[in-house]
Amino acid sequence: MARQPEVFTRSLEPEEAQRLVKITRSAKDGVRLRRSGIVLASMQGRSAGEIAAMFAATEGYVREVIHAFNDSRFAALSPKWSGGRPRKFGPAAREQICRIAACKPTELGLPLTTWSLTKLVEYLAEHARLVVSAETVRQILRTAGVSWQATKTWKASEDPDFVAKKTRILDLYDHPPADGRVICVDEFGPLNLQPRPGRGWFPVGCPARLRATYTRTSGVRQMFAALDLATGQMFYRVP
Incomplete structure (x- = not known):
């Protein structure tokens, strides 16, 4: 088999040679350091076989590095990582x-x-x-944005005319009559003040306990309120 012709690094400018020497002294990436050393050895006139013996590499790899440097210059010294193995599942x-x-x-x-x-x-x-x-x-x-979440409950009206009624109400919100007011009535309550348990260090099985409710010594009262959406004013009365 015919012997392959020798390949050497192209002629470098003094600034390029200094930069190459600096890389061989300061590079922390093993691949970048090895490639820089191969290019530097080729610049000194060593053959591909000699360089391969110096860096425990194959002669083909040395030739590949030198050709890449001659084509892409210093960009060829940085390893092109592919990001690991290809995905097994498409x-x-x-x-x-x-x-x-x-x-x-x-x-x-x-x-x-x-x-x-x-x-x-x-x-x-x-x-x-x-x-x-x-x-x-x-x-x-x-x-894919899929996470473990608790199921949330929801309610739907069984009224067959629910959609039509809802549409009419929402239309009143968006287009109230110029000579009248839209009054919405709803009920909320009774609203109880519940104690909020805190946290602390207690013996196992003997946590501090609070009553789930409280004694209403003065009874309960009701409040009727209305909110004017046009002005933001609230009207209320406590009977």
Whole structure:
């Protein structure tokens, strides 16, 4: 096999040579330091084989570094990290994991009320043929903006004309009559003053206790109030 022609670093300006020497003395990144040393050794006239023996590298790697430096100059000395291994699961698999996690287990025929990461991993492996760890599932869900949250309750009206009535009320808010007032009536209460428990250091099983309510020595009273949205003035009466 024919011997490959020697390759050397291009001619450097004095400023470039000084910069290269400075990098070999101060670089903290191992890859950058090694590449700088290879270029410097080539600048001193050493062959690719000699440089490979100096840095315990292959001759092909030395030639690659020298060619890269000749083409890209000092930018070739910085390592181009790819950010780790490529993702094992693509967008389709990630979307499927998020979609299954958002479903209720009962909708999929499972006797569960909520997903745990372990149960979700087992279901993915058995039904979706996705062998994935619990930590990977957690990271995929977090990246997609899916988090573990408590279920919140809500109420809906059973009145079939609810939407029409709501629309009429909201229209009154937005377009009140010029020669009249819009009066809204609602009931709130009774409002009780509840004690708020604090925290402290107590023996295990013997915390400080407070009554859940209080004794109303003076009875209770009612207040009727109205708020004028146009002026911000409140009218109230305590009977």
